[in-house]
Amino acid sequence: MDGRTLLKVVIITCLIASSTGRELKVKDQRTIYNHTLATILVEYAATVYHSDLTELFTWTCPRCDDLTKGFQIIELIVDVKRCLQAFVGVAPDLNAVVIAFRGTQGTSIQNWIEDLYWKQLDIDYPGTEDAMVHHGFYSAYHNTTLRPGVLSAVKTAKELYGDIPIMVTGHSMGGAMAAFCGLDLTVNLGSRNVSVMTFGQPRIGNAAFVSYYSKRVPNTIRVTHEHDIVPHLPPYYQYFPQKTYHHFPTEVWLHNTGLGILAYTVEKVCDNSGEDPSCSRSVAGNSIKDHLRYYGVRLGGEEDPGFCRIVMDRGLAAHGTVDVDGNVILSRDIPASVLRMNVESNEQGRSV
Ligand SMILES: *[C@@H]1O[C@H](CO)[C@@H](O)[C@H](O)[C@H]1NC(C)=O
């Protein structure tokens, strides 16, 4: 065997070894990615940006149709001061409770993204050692009117519909809040069947947090799109594993491949590390445009979200409570809505 052949053998052996290694790494118990479900949940993540509360509450907004048709809001929660919004409701088609959180709207997305470069891990996540998260994302869910509103609606849903699955979703910062909510429901409310699917979310905690999170909410899919910049932030420093932000699994990276008329979108299910180097990390995160579109659905507020816009007509006030800070919680008159849902389902020949 001459030197060159030997070299070839060595290289081939290495390739085989490394590819087997990779195969072993992905053999684990993880959520199965469901494309259909993703295309439905992204609609909810888009709808929660809608600023006309009457149209949202009555589910008559322009997007409140097709894949989300028949959705019954149990509670719509708006934190006016911080410009946060979320809803909890029941989706008859999915036979599940859906909880959706809105992303940033009050300031321009550009400023918000620039800020993300400098976010520190600055608060301990309670209940587990060494787990740290970003205070701003953490408190947007935990220390606002959103958490009590969501928990009370989830309890109501449980009384009415039993232990149906709970699906939590959100885009951008709404994805960060969805993750905190999914963990909270599992750990503090004892909900069983919680799954989380987020779109273009930033990193929210360190590796210790990720390991705590993934054990409790293994049914998590974190969808990223092409060069979307937000999943790259706050930055991941490979050489400082203890100190850096770290994503949780399982990433699903949407990207285009092929050229011209042969171009098509690949939905790559990534490894169980949370930081698969062959997924969105394999490209530069330099696009806001890719951040604002997932599965062809536009996510985000109005084109010029210079301020936090909320529209509500007077008829809605009867359903609502407004606290001292001006926050709004709109709750449905539940028995009537259960009735309505059953009637609608019967009309369509389906039972709930
Ligand atoms: C994927 O999700 C859709 C919508 O919830 C559901 O109808 C379908 O059965 C799911 N597919 C699989 C393979 O679980």
Ligand SMILES: *[C@@H]1O[C@H](CO)[C@@H](O)[C@H](O)[C@H]1NC(C)=O
């Ligand atoms: C929660 O909010 C209150 C009032 O805004 C603030 O004083 C408190 O420090 C916050 N707590 C956390 C943990 O962020």
Ligand SMILES: *[C@@H]1O[C@H](CO)[C@@H](O)[C@H](O)[C@H]1NC(C)=O
């Ligand atoms: C979660 O809900 C789905 C659909 O109802 C069901 O098939 C599954 O067994 C449930 N899982 C658990 C752990 O309860």
